Amino acid sequence: MTARRLLATGYPDAVPRAVRRLVPIAFAFMLLASTTSEVGAFSKARFPPQSLGNRGSDVRAVQGLLRAHGIVAAADAVFGVTTEDAVKLFQSINGLTPDGIVGDATWLKLIVPLRPGSSGEAVLVLQRQLNSKRHAHLTVTGHYDTATRNAVIAFQRHVGMIPPAGVGTVTWRNLLWHYDYPSFKTGTLCDYSVGNGLANWGTGAAIGQLEAAAKVFVTTGHGRVSVGDVSFEHGGNIPLHMTHEVGLDVDIRPIRKAENQCSFGSTWRLASYSRSATRALINDIRAAAPGHVKLIYFNDPVLIREGLTTHFPAHDDHLHIRYCEHAYPLAMYRC
Numbered sequence: 001m002t003a004r005r006l007l008a009t010g011y012p013d014a015v016p017r018a019v020r021r022l023v024p025i026a027f028a029f030m031l032l033a034s035t036t037s038e039v040g041a042f043s044k045a046r047f048p049p050q051s052l053g054n055r056g057s058d059v060r061a062v063q064g065l066l067r068a069h070g071i072v073a074a075a076d077a078v079f080g081v082t083t084e085d086a087v088k089l090f091q092s093i094n095g096l097t098p099d100g101i102v103g104d105a106t107w108l109k110l111i112v113p114l115r116p117g118s119s120g121e122a123v124l125v126l127q128r129q130l131n132s133k134r135h136a137h138l139t140v141t142g143h144y145d146t147a148t149r150n151a152v153i154a155f156q157r158h159v160g161m162i163p164p165a166g167v168g169t170v171t172w173r174n175l176l177w178h179y180d181y182p183s184f185k186t187g188t189l190c191d192y193s194v195g196n197g198l199a200n201w202g203t204g205a206a207i208g209q210l211e212a213a214a215k216v217f218v219t220t221g222h223g224r225v226s227v228g229d230v231s232f233e234h235g236g237n238i239p240l241h242m243t244h245e246v247g248l249d250v251d252i253r254p255i256r257k258a259e260n261q262c263s264f265g266s267t268w269r270l271a272s273y274s275r276s277a278t279r280a281l282i283n284d285i286r287a288a289a290p291g292h293v294k295l296i297y298f299n300d301p302v303l304i305r306e307g308l309t310t311h312f313p314a315h316d317d318h319l320h321i322r323y324c325e326h327a328y329p330l331a332m333y334r335c
Contacts, residue, residue: 038156038161038162038164038168038169038170038171039161039162039164039170040159040160040161040162040170041156041159041160041161041170041171041173041174042159042160042174042177042234044235045159045173045174045177045178046104046173046177046329047102047103047104047107047108047173047176047177048176048177048203048204048205048325049101049102049103049325049326049327049328050062050079050101050102050205050325051079051084051100051101051102051291051325051326051327052079052080052081052083052084052100052290052291053079053289053290053291053292054079054205054208054209054289054292054325055077055078055079055205055208055209055212055288055289056077056180056203056204056205056206056207056208056209056211057077057128057129057132057133057180057204057207057208058176058203058204058205058208059077059078059079059083059204059205059208060075060076060077060125060128061125061128061129061176061204062079062083062087062102062110063075063076063077063083063086064121064122064124064125064128065110065111065112065121065122065125066083066086066087066090066110067121068110068112068120068121068122068125069090069110071086071089071090072086073086077208084100085100087100087101087102087106088100090106090109090110091106091109094109096109101326101327103327107172107173107176108169111169111172113166113167113168114126114144114166114167115144115165115166115167116144116145116146116148116149116165116166117144118143118144118166119142119143119144120142121142123141123142123143123144123148124140124141124142126144126148126152126167126175127139127140127141127142127148127151128140129175129176130148130151130152130155130175132180132204133155133175133178133179133180133204134151134154134155134158134178135181136151136154136155138151144166152166152167152171155171155174155175155178156171159174159178161174176204178233178234179201179202179203179204179207179231179233179234179235179247180201180202180203180204180206180207180208181198181200181201181207181233182200182202182207182210182211182227182230183211186211186215187218187224188211188214188215188217188218188224188225189210189211189214189224189225189226189227190224190225190226190227190262191226191227191228192226192227192228192253192262192265193228194228194229194240194251195239195240196229196232196238196239196240198232198233199229199230199231199232199238199244200227200229200230201230201231201232201233201234201247202230202231202247202248202250202323203246203247203248203323203325205289205292205323205325206230206247206248206250206323207230209285209288209289209292209323210225210227210250210285210288210321212288212289213225213281213284213285213287213288213289214284216284216287216288217280217281217284220277220280221259222255222259222274222277222280222281223255223256223259223260223261223262224261224262225252225281226252226253226261226262227250227251227252228250228251228252228253228318229241229244229251230244230247230249230250230251231244231245231246231247231248231249235247243322246330246333248322248323248324248325248333249320249321249322249323250320250321250322250323251318251319251320251321252281252318252319252321253265253266253317253318253319254266254267254268254273254274254278254298254300254317254318254319255273255274255277255278255280255281256272256273256274257271257272257273257274257277258272259274259277265317265318266317267316267317268298268299268300268301268303268316269316275300275302275303278298278300278303278319279303279306279308281319282296282298282303282308282309282319283308285321289323291335292323292324292325292335293321293322293323293324294322294323294324294332294333294335295310295322296308296309296310296319296320296321296322297309297310297311297312297315297319297320297322298310298315298318298319298320299311299312299315299316
């Protein structure tokens with residue numbers, strides 16, 4: 001008979017005193033293990049600040065979570081004035097400074113604990129994030145079903161977590177922080193490699209803003225936008241770059257007169273270079289992320305004089321776009 005069964009029979013004297021002392025401790029540990037929601041994950045994961053002018057999957061998450069709290073919000077992945085007003089309303093209701101910026105304090109109020117069997121707007125956000133960040137291929141139903149549970153567990157293992165029963169603060173923070181990957185199947189973007197493999201990962205906002213700019217630019221008839229390195233999937237040091245470590249730096253090729261920049265590079269010094277088309281691309285990039293383009297390195301002296309780009313060594317053959325966020329902890333990426 002086990003110690004637990006002996007205790008249950010009402011005969012504690014039949015159990016050695018040392019074992020009796022250990023049983024409550026073991027039960028307490030089991031209870032803690034069953035109620036502790038999340039363990040592990042990336043130590044550098046942080047909630048992505050979002051504000052007026054942002055686009056992308058994390059903006060859509062803000063909008064969906066607002067709806068989960070009964071706040072009327074669009075679901076268009078564009079942080080416009082109406083979304084800013086909705087955020088301010090939510091902040092006021094929850095005792096936060098109504099500045100319209102979704103930082104740590106606002107995210108912590110927005111996120112909703114989820115578990116198998118949950119349903120509603122927050123589950124829609126979860127499923128869309130898993131599809132966007134990890135290509136989970138979930139059917140977005142708003143129901144935390146078996147497929148969603150399996151995708152959550154796969155993600156938790158991916159970021160080094162011990163999978164808990166559901167989705168709490170740590171999982172939400174890691175999922176929202178996790179970088180996004182641009183779609184090269186839409187006919188607006190193409191990829192050129194500088195030897196770092198799949199280094200096209202960026203923040204949800206950076207990728208959303210890049211895709212929006214490319215969607216507009218391709219309608220001009222000057223070809224697709226050719227993307228080089230952004231960051232690795234989880235950031236960190238990347239060869240051949242001084243930056244590109246936080247998912248907010250994007251390299252793209254200048255536009256060629258032959259509109260074949262997906263196949264060949266150019267520099268502003270060559271006859272193959274189209275200044276007018278490159279200027280149009282820069283304007284589209286800035287327009288797609290108002291207030292969120294910190295700088296663009298590119299050494300065309302005409303574009304520099306026009307205030308569109310900034311000189312930096314070794315940037316004759318590509319544009320380096322640095323996106324920024326309000327309330328970002330590093331000044332070089334703070335708008």
